Amino acid sequence: MTPSLLIENGTLVLPDRLIENGSVLCERGKITAIGKKVRAPKDAVVIDAKGGYISPGFIDIHVHGGADADFMDATPEAVRAALRCHARHGTTTIFPTTTTGSPAQIHRMLEACRAVQQAWTATDGARIAGVHLYGPYFAEDKVGCHSVEGRRAPEMQEYAAYFKDALVRIATCAAELPGAVGFYRAAKKKRCLITCGHSNSNWAEMSAAFRAGMRHVDHFWCAMSSVVSLRTRFGTPMQAGMEQFVLAHEEMSTEVIADGFHLSPELLEFAYRMKGAARLCLVTDSNRALDMPPGRYRFGPREDGSWFDSDGHVGRSGDSLASACVGLDHMVRHMKKSTSASLPEVVRMASLTPAERTGIAKTCGSLETGKRADVLLLNRQLQVKRVWIGGESITGSGGVVE
Numbered sequence: 001m002t003p004s005l006l007i008e009n010g011t012l013v014l015p016d017r018l019i020e021n022g023s024v025l026c027e028r029g030k031i032t033a034i035g036k037k038v039r040a041p042k043d044a045v046v047i048d049a050k051g052g053y054i055s056p057g058f059i060d061i062h063v064h065g066g067a068d069a070d071f072m073d074a075t076p077e078a079v080r081a082a083l084r085c086h087a088r089h090g091t092t093t094i095f096p097t098t099t100t101g102s103p104a105q106i107h108r109m110l111e112a113c114r115a116v117q118q119a120w121t122a123t124d125g126a127r128i129a130g131v132h133l134y135g136p137y138f139a140e141d142k143v144g145c146h147s148v149e150g151r152r153a154p155e156m157q158e159y160a161a162y163f164k165d166a167l168v169r170i171a172t173c174a175a176e177l178p179g180a181v182g183f184y185r186a187a188k189k190k191r192c193l194i195t196c197g198h199s200n201s202n203w204a205e206m207s208a209a210f211r212a213g214m215r216h217v218d219h220f221w222c223a224m225s226s227v228v229s230l231r232t233r234f235g236t237p238m239q240a241g242m243e244q245f246v247l248a249h250e251e252m253s254t255e256v257i258a259d260g261f262h263l264s265p266e267l268l269e270f271a272y273r274m275k276g277a278a279r280l281c282l283v284t285d286s287n288r289a290l291d292m293p294p295g296r297y298r299f300g301p302r303e304d305g306s307w308f309d310s311d312g313h314v315g316r317s318g319d320s321l322a323s324a325c326v327g328l329d330h331m332v333r334h335m336k337k338s339t340s341a342s343l344p345e346v347v348r349m350a351s352l353t354p355a356e357r358t359g360i361a362k363t364c365g366s367l368e369t370g371k372r373a374d375v376l377l378l379n380r381q382l383q384v385k386r387v388w389i390g391g392e393s394i395t396g397s398g399g400v401v402e
Helices: 076-088 103-118 156-162 180-189 203-212 227-234 242-248 265-275 328-338 343-349 352-358
Strands: 005-013 018-027 030-035 045-048 053-056 058-063 091-096 131-133 168-172 193-196 253-256 280-282 295-299 306-310 314-317 320-324 375-378 384-389 392-394
Touching: 005 343, 005 375, 018 053, 053 343, 058 076, 058 131, 058 280, 058 328, 058 352, 076 091, 076 103, 076 384, 103 131, 103 156, 156 180, 168 180, 180 193, 180 203, 193 203, 203 242, 242 265, 253 265, 265 280, 265 328, 280 328, 280 343, 280 352, 295 314, 306 320, 328 343, 343 352
Parallel strands: 005 045, 005 053, 058 091, 131 168, 168 193, 253 280
Antiparallel strands: 005 018, 018 030, 053 375, 091 131, 295 306, 306 314, 314 320, 375 384, 384 392
């Protein structure tokens, strides 16, 4: 049994405020007390935060891999390598994300994630809360760095097999594809967070998707429709697209890749001001080059994924960006530095907001009694110093862990 854990002498990062000189008590894998004066059992392990921040573990809802592993490599070993990598960067809950690929490749990825999820222990790294079925249902002109050969329109016989159990918790489809509405309705029956991504859809197509249950748009401004791209598709009069639809509907949420390469500080600030911390998620969208030296890598399955080049910070495919090569800890630091959002708001975007959007906020996403003891110790520069998942210490380094 995991011993009781008291983390004291730190600044608690709550969703709406900071509490200085605070403590968190974790027992039997859950948070049992938080506040300024917390008593611990005599046999508790006591950690002195030394004035650092005590934060909830981060939750990544859009992530492809790390440590030279892509979830689409579809082996338990690759899945665990990526989970451990992201845990070192403060991610304690994760939604492994598919790329484009054949049905067989996607099924193998699902099976590998299912096997790891069912046998998971804290030594495996971040906990799998579900899979994000992201590829293959992309618009051909918005496929991005994904392999175009693996994209297609949704067909019920195919996606019904992906939805056979509760493993898929986030489901993406370009709204303009034939069969998209049927896909959204099937995902809604499974209570997935339903998203539109890699899409050149207009307002009318987004409206149809919204009526079918779509409530989220993937990586804002990346591989999404714009007034300019829609003019190419529809001519004049110019039409509204995904950006306008998301900003006009309070129920819609979205996400940003705050790595310093995908979006300027002005766009990050704009997204924060328009959607607020409760409707904006920080995601990594990271690839297998995370924590790897600069070089050439495969995006997606190792056997036939598309090639991209990493400079150690971001992936590039020709003149286009190809996913990030940094962890959620970097996203938190950059979002705090580049916007007017407070630290509680920035951490919320990386924890409670994704938890709420995916329906897991009762168990994780914030420092609250009764929730899992997924806790981070950050220094004053917001670098990861220690990570606990379910109250168990995770060692290794993405920043500096232990």
